[in-house]
Amino acid sequence: MITKKEETRELEWRVTVTHKPSAQEEDSFEPRIALWHQLIDLLSLNMRSSSRFMKNAWKLGVDDPRKFIHCIKVGVALTLVSIFYYTRPLYQGVGGTAMWAIMTIVVIFEFTVGGTIYKGLNRVMATLSAGMIAVGIHWLASKSSETSEHIIIASAATFVRFIPAVKARFDYGILIFILTFNLVAVSGYRVDRLLELAQQRLATVFIGISICLLVCILVRPVWAGEELHLLTIKNMRKLADSVEESVAEYFRDGEKGDGNETSMQNSRGYKCVLNSKATEESLADLARWEPMHGRFSYLHPWSQYLRVGTAMRYCAYCIETLNDCINSENENQQKAPEHLKKHLSNACLRLGLECSNVLKELASSIESMKRSSSIEVLIGQMNDAVEEVQNILSTPSLEGAESKAAIPTIPLMEAMTVITVASLLNEITLRIDGVADAVEDLAVTAFQSFEDAQQTDKNKSSNELAAGSDGQEGNLPQAQLPSAAVPRAGAA
Amino acid sequence: MITKKEETRELEWRVTVTHKPSAQEEDSFEPRIALWHQLIDLLSLNMRSSSRFMKNAWKLGVDDPRKFIHCIKVGVALTLVSIFYYTRPLYQGVGGTAMWAIMTIVVIFEFTVGGTIYKGLNRVMATLSAGMIAVGIHWLASKSSETSEHIIIASAATFVRFIPAVKARFDYGILIFILTFNLVAVSGYRVDRLLELAQQRLATVFIGISICLLVCILVRPVWAGEELHLLTIKNMRKLADSVEESVAEYFRDGEKGDGNETSMQNSRGYKCVLNSKATEESLADLARWEPMHGRFSYLHPWSQYLRVGTAMRYCAYCIETLNDCINSENENQQKAPEHLKKHLSNACLRLGLECSNVLKELASSIESMKRSSSIEVLIGQMNDAVEEVQNILSTPSLEGAESKAAIPTIPLMEAMTVITVASLLNEITLRIDGVADAVEDLAVTAFQSFEDAQQTDKNKSSNELAAGSDGQEGNLPQAQLPSAAVPRAGAA
Numbered sequence: 010m011i012t013k014k015e016e017t018r019e020l021e022w023r024v025t026v027t028h029k030p031s032a033q034e035e036d037s038f039e040p041r042i043a044l045w046h047q048l049i050d051l052l053s054l055n056m057r058s059s060s061r062f063m064k065n066a067w068k069l070g071v072d073d074p075r076k077f078i079h080c081i082k083v084g085v086a087l088t089l090v091s092i093f094y095y096t097r098p099l100y101q102g103v104g105g106t107a108m109w110a111i112m113t114i115v116v117i118f119e120f121t122v123g124g125t126i127y128k129g130l131n132r133v134m135a136t137l138s139a140g141m142i143a144v145g146i147h148w149l150a151s152k153s154s155e156t157s158e159h160i161i162i163a164s165a166a167t168f169v170r171f172i173p174a175v176k177a178r179f180d181y182g183i184l185i186f187i188l189t190f191n192l193v194a195v196s197g198y199r200v201d202r203l204l205e206l207a208q209q210r211l212a213t214v215f216i217g218i219s220i221c222l223l224v225c226i227l228v229r230p231v232w233a234g235e236e237l238h239l240l241t242i243k244n245m246r247k248l249a250d251s252v253e254e255s256v257a258e259y260f261r262d263g264e265k266g267d268g269n270e271t272s273m274q275n276s277r278g279y280k281c282v283l284n285s286k287a288t289e290e291s292l293a294d295l296a297r298w299e300p301m302h303g304r305f306s307y308l309h310p311w312s313q314y315l316r317v318g319t320a321m322r323y324c325a326y327c328i329e330t331l332n333d334c335i336n337s338e339n340e341n342q343q344k345a346p347e348h349l350k351k352h353l354s355n356a357c358l359r360l361g362l363e364c365s366n367v368l369k370e371l372a373s374s375i376e377s378m379k380r381s382s383s384i385e386v387l388i389g390q391m392n393d394a395v396e397e398v399q400n401i402l403s404t405p406s407l408e409g410a411e412s413k414a415a416i417p418t419i420p421l422m423e424a425m426t427v428i429t430v431a432s433l434l435n436e437i438t439l440r441i442d443g444v445a446d447a448v449e450d451l452a453v454t455a456f457q458s459f460e461d462a463q464q465t466d467k468n469k470s471s472n473e474l475a476a477g478s479d480g481q482e483g484n485l486p487q488a489q490l491p492s493a494a495v496p497r498a499g500a501a
Numbered sequence: 502m503i504t505k506k507e508e509t510r511e512l513e514w515r516v517t518v519t520h521k522p523s524a525q526e527e528d529s530f531e532p533r534i535a536l537w538h539q540l541i542d543l544l545s546l547n548m549r550s551s552s553r554f555m556k557n558a559w560k561l562g563v564d565d566p567r568k569f570i571h572c573i574k575v576g577v578a579l580t581l582v583s584i585f586y587y588t589r590p591l592y593q594g595v596g597g598t599a600m601w602a603i604m605t606i607v608v609i610f611e612f613t614v615g616g617t618i619y620k621g622l623n624r625v626m627a628t629l630s631a632g633m634i635a636v637g638i639h640w641l642a643s644k645s646s647e648t649s650e651h652i653i654i655a656s657a658a659t660f661v662r663f664i665p666a667v668k669a670r671f672d673y674g675i676l677i678f679i680l681t682f683n684l685v686a687v688s689g690y691r692v693d694r695l696l697e698l699a700q701q702r703l704a705t706v707f708i709g710i711s712i713c714l715l716v717c718i719l720v721r722p723v724w725a726g727e728e729l730h731l732l733t734i735k736n737m738r739k740l741a742d743s744v745e746e747s748v749a750e751y752f753r754d755g756e757k758g759d760g761n762e763t764s765m766q767n768s769r770g771y772k773c774v775l776n777s778k779a780t781e782e783s784l785a786d787l788a789r790w791e792p793m794h795g796r797f798s799y800l801h802p803w804s805q806y807l808r809v810g811t812a813m814r815y816c817a818y819c820i821e822t823l824n825d826c827i828n829s830e831n832e833n834q835q836k837a838p839e840h841l842k843k844h845l846s847n848a849c850l851r852l853g854l855e856c857s858n859v860l861k862e863l864a865s866s867i868e869s870m871k872r873s874s875s876i877e878v879l880i881g882q883m884n885d886a887v888e889e890v891q892n893i894l895s896t897p898s899l900e901g902a903e904s905k906a907a908i909p910t911i912p913l914m915e916a917m918t919v920i921t922v923a924s925l926l927n928e929i930t931l932r933i934d935g936v937a938d939a940v941e942d943l944a945v946t947a948f949q950s951f952e953d954a955q956q957t958d959k960n961k962s963s964n965e966l967a968a969g970s971d972g973q974e975g976n977l978p979q980a981q982l983p984s985a986a987v988p989r990a991g992a993a
Contacts (some may be wrong), residue, residue, distance in 0.1 A: 014660065029561035038657050040588075047917075062664075065664070066660070066661070067663060069663055070660065070663075076660065076663050077660070079659065080656040080657070080659045080660040083655060083656055084652045084653070084655060084656035084659075085681060087651075087655055088652050091652070091687055094687070094894045105689060111680070111683050111684060111687065112680060112684075114685065115655075115676065115679050115680045116676070116680070124535045160577065160580050161581075162577050162580055163575060163578035164573060164575055165572070167571065167572045167575045167576075168558070168562065168569070168571075168572040169558070169569065171561060171562075171568050172557070172558050172561060172927055175795045184607065184608070187607050188603070188604060188607045188608070191579060191607060192600055192603060192604070195583060195586070195599060195603065217831050219894060237775075282816075284778075286776075286778070286779070287778070287779045312650040324819045326775075326818045327825070328823060329815075329818045330818060330819050330822040330925070330928065333815075333819070333928060333931075333932075334924065335929055337928065337931060361699075375631035378624070399914055402779060402914040402917065405913075418791050422891055422894040422895035423895075424920075425894065425920055425923070425924050425927075426924070427923070428916075428917055428921065428924070429920065429921050431917070432826065432918070432920070432921035432924075433822065435922070436822065436825060439825075439829060440825075451682075481725050484919055492807050
């Protein structure tokens with residue numbers, strides 16, 4: 010936040026101070042200076058940093074134009090509600106019901122459809138149930154100043170918000186429940202007046218929510234479920250590139266220098282996977298609320314995507330360690346013996362490539378929402394590559410061109426990094442198996458019904474066209490598809 | 502969520518169906534059945550699952566009684582505001598100003614002090630600024646039905662919420678800004694009436710926030726900053742146990758079987774570190790808003806805790822890989838040669854212990870908020886242990902009791918896991934160095950001023966007591982404290 014210019018000014022300002030401040034005094038100045046700079050930034054007095062801020066903000070929108078569109082959508086919803094209330098006689102200013110419609114839109118309109126539905130449904134259900142309970146108690150007690158029980162109920166409801174299962178789905182609803190319940194309980198109105206008010210308020214909230222949902226779903230919708238689906242695919246491809254590039258970087262090292270910029274960037278892609286846990290979880294929570302959209306049905310098994318994400322993260326931990334082992338070797342200049350590295354090079358490069366192929370095929374399988382027909386073959390090839398590496402490490406002496414130096418005569422210390430790289434690659438293949446299993450589970454629960462639906466459509470149309478002549482044919486490849494969850498044969 | 506009893510019922514229900522449903526039909530039943538069960542659960546018709554739910558909820562509160570206390574605090578705040586408004590003549594029912602006070606308390610009262618202050622300050626600032634701007638525009642335009650500019654401003658403000666730096670600190674504030682701005686803009690009141698309303702509403706919001714803050718800070722406060730501090734210490738101790746127990750588990754394996762329950766649990770402690778990123782970040786965001794409390798000053802460098810957390814997570818990734826390598830060896834029954842394992846055993850066990858000691862000392866240093874005097878020695882010992890392991894791996898043949906089998910004659914494949922464990926331990930020590938560096942940075946920025954403050958207090962009191970006789974003495978150990986950021990000598 011502190012630009013060069015500000016630093017200079019700070020120095021200038023220090024020069025004008027009559028006594029040189031001691032280290033301790035400087036310490037106590039620092040926070041105040043920091044706060045001051047923050048305030049300056051905030052109030053946009055510093056033109057340079059504010060123009061940079063604007064540039065960054067603009068870039069944010071250009072990178073993802075849906076963010077601009079979201080703002081326009083909020084504007085449209087507010088315009089609609091304004092028009093609705095300006096053309097109706099029930100408009101009465103801030104104190105009137107129009108306020109509730111605007112409040113509803115501002116508070117409920119979220120970036121994703123799932124988020125909007127979650128807040129909208131929670132708001133309606135909470136307002137309704139809290140209102141009914143409060144009016145009920147009111148009516149039973151027939152007195153307006155009984156505050157003890159509504160405070161007890163509010164406290165209890167506050168506690169419920171701590172329960173994780175409830176928090177994930179109904180946190181906002183309970184907040185609105187407490188709010189409405191208290192408002193009604195302390196209102197002091199008679200029941201008939203209360204019912205009238207409740208009716209008005211519910212109608213207004215309902216109008217607000219309807220406008221929100223209409224604009225949110227009809228104008229370029231952003232579905233949380235689709236976002237989760239795309240994020241999973243993107244992360245899996247990044248993981249595939251990371252494995253391949255990391256191995257290549259290590260073994261190509263002597264030949265090609267430090268590698269170019271793109272391959273460096275590719276080999277760091279796993280970091281996105283490490284950091285996407287929170288995003289995935291919130292998207293899955295919101296996706297649950299979404300109706301059928303695109304290729305996703307209502308009650309699509311979103312939690313399976315979380316399992317795939319977890320399996321990918323396990324894979325990423327291992328790639329992270331692999332990368333760091335490679336880097337720390339580079340930094341310490343304690344290189345592995347060149348001939349041993351060369352000897353393992355081809356097998357390891359192939360293994361890296363096979364790992365990457367499996368992950369890419371899994372990503373394509375998720376993308377097309379079809380079980381892959383070649384995944385079994387690819388996993389088999391990956392296992393072959395693992396065995397090849399293991400065989401090289403198992404042979405007590407070499408028979409090829411490198412026979413002048415038999416591996417076992419190297420002190421273990423020198424071979425440490427190469428062996429660790431091989432061992433970690435081995436571990437990574439096990440974890441890729443885990444990813445394949447998770448994707449297979451996803452395929453069984455999610456893609457099967459999607460494929461079946463497609464099949465039914467296809468059959469129906471072909472039945473209509475060819476009057477039942479080859480209606481069964483389309484089903485055959487389906488039955489022959491092998492399962493991706495093949496047990497690893499002899500690996501590791 | 503589906504209990505045994507329900508499953509039985511579901512089966513019974515299926516039996517009564519006249520035709521056996523095909524696999525595909527069953528698939529389409531499943532979601533509906535799941536939804537039905539969820540509804541049943543939700544409406545608490547199923548006594549058993551609801552009693553289990555209650556038990557879990559109760560356990561949640563018993564495990565952390567502050568959650569119960571929080572609920573009581575919310576109740577107290579609501580009681581106070583009720584009393585305040587019942588005893589004042591300005592009370593006018595739901596439409597009146599009391600509503601704003603209750604709304605403020607329900608929406609603002611958070612578990613931590615930082616959360617409450619964050620929301621409270623944001624609410625006040627946003628209400629004030631939005632109100633002023635809206636009234637200003639109103640007054641300039643001198644017409645009430647101009648809706649275009651308030652929608653443009655609302656859209657622009659919506660976009661600002663996407664900017665990460667703004668979102669972390671002012672998300673709630675901008676929401677309230679949009680809300681207030683729109684409410685004022687569409688109100689249609691004349692400026693003088695608006696000012697009166699604004700004054701009333703601000704006073705009410707202010708009363709609500711004051712009551713919130715008073716109750717939140719005075720009654721058993723939960724400080725976000727302190728939570729972050731304690732979480733960091735707890736995670737670091739878990740990490741220390743994990744390293745030690747993982748190594749011990751692997752090398753003790755032949756002697757003691759699978760180890761007992763506690764050590765299993767200890768060796769899995771790193772998983773908490775892997776998952777605490779989101780918690781740490783939100784606590785640090787909230788802690789920034791908190792005033793001086795306990796041993797923490799205002800503007801305590803909370804972001805440094807995030808750096809320590811990141812360094813610990815890097816360490817945890819490596820421990821995760823270590824654990825999995827050990828487990829996959831156990832599962833595959835392909836054991837490393839016993840004599841090699843035994844040969845490395847003592848050195849590795851010592852290294853694990855030294856790693857653990859460094860982490861525990863760092864945790865104690867954070868806990869006491871004092872730079873550790875022994876950390877340099879401990880890091881030195883850890884590096885010695887690393888060198889010992891490296892020496893064992895470097896010697897081409899063994900000289901001790903195990904000399905009958907020289908290490909280098911083992912095929913590399915068999916030694917793979919042992920070497921990988923050693924290599925990963927080596928990597929872990931490098932990452933522990935990273936943790937030590939991060940803690941040192943924290944110590945420089947945070948503990949120094951705390952220690953100085955303590956020192957000043959001490960000096961002052963000793964000066965007052967002994968009239969300056971030994972006021973300087975207390976400063977001596979401070980100057981002699983070594984820095985923890987020692988460069989690694991010859992390790993890896």
